[in-house]
Amino acid sequence: MTGSAGNTGGTVNAADLAGWIRHAAELVSADAERLTRLDAAIGDGDHGHNLDRGFAAAVAALPADAPPGKTLIAAGRAIVSKTGGASGPLYGTALRRMGKAFGGASDEQGVDAALLGEGLRAALDGVRELGQAADGDKTMVDALVPAAAAYDEALAAGTDLAGCVRAAAGAAERGAEETVPMQARKGRASYLGPRSTGHMDPGAASTALILRALADVV
Ligand code: ADP
Numbered sequence: 001m002t003g004s005a006g007n008t009g010g011t012v013n014a015a016d017l018a019g020w021i022r023h024a025a026e027l028v029s030a031d032a033e034r035l036t037r038l039d040a041a042i043g044d045g046d047h048g049h050n051l052d053r054g055f056a057a058a059v060a061a062l063p064a065d066a067p068p069g070k071t072l073i074a075a076g077r078a079i080v081s082k083t084g085g086a087s088g089p090l091y092g093t094a095l096r097r098m099g100k101a102f103g104g105a106s107d108e109q110g111v112d113a114a115l116l117g118e119g120l121r122a123a124l125d126g127v128r129e130l131g132q133a134a135d136g137d138k139t140m141v142d143a144l145v146p147a148a149a150a151y152d153e154a155l156a157a158g159t160d161l162a163g164c165v166r167a168a169a170g171a172a173e174r175g176a177e178e179t180v181p182m183q184a185r186k187g188r189a190s191y192l193g194p195r196s197t198g199h200m201d202p203g204a205a206s207t208a209l210i211l212r213a214l215a216d217v218v
């Protein structure tokens, strides 16, 4: 989905971000059963369904003529109000914070690689504040932390926006894999104690999907 209007390779505009949300909705919908199966193993088996509903609502709420920040804020607000479970407020907050971090960037200016990195950081901070999960607690934080770190590292090395996002998506996938042996210390899976080991955290898995969706569209 490259080459959308206004995307010169170094920035994303509102249409690109709307394309991200739409593609994330497609990937979540295609993988809803796997996400639900992961959640059935260590939670209550609703994660795929929750996110499928939430992202469908986000797609429906995408504004027609809004700058980049407002586009993500609208998507995040819809996810908070329409997604069940712990993950709804967390993902909704992440998108709203990312949108806020884009501030008043106009659609003509777009969001460059540095500002997108700030947005990713803001999303992670929002999830941490709301969920109070530490690194290694076996949550979506364990996919977001390596993603933000890989993004920043790529940016510092002079990588373009698409390369930074690809680095973040790859790191999120590896971070999700690394949740398999972890014992959950936050959320529903923590009720299982040591029996929560041996399964990938569903929220880390969906975070990897959502960042893959962004890598696909930039
Ligand atoms: P619920 O657990 O309420 O059924 P979901 O199944 O939709 O909600 O989402 C579960 C995912 O939410 C977990 O796999 C985990 O990644 C994430 N999660 C749960 N609690 C927290 C938290 N406090 N901080 C960060 N992520 C969390």
Ligand code: MG
Pocket: 039, 043, 044, 045, 046, 047, 085, 188
């Ligand atoms: Mg659940």
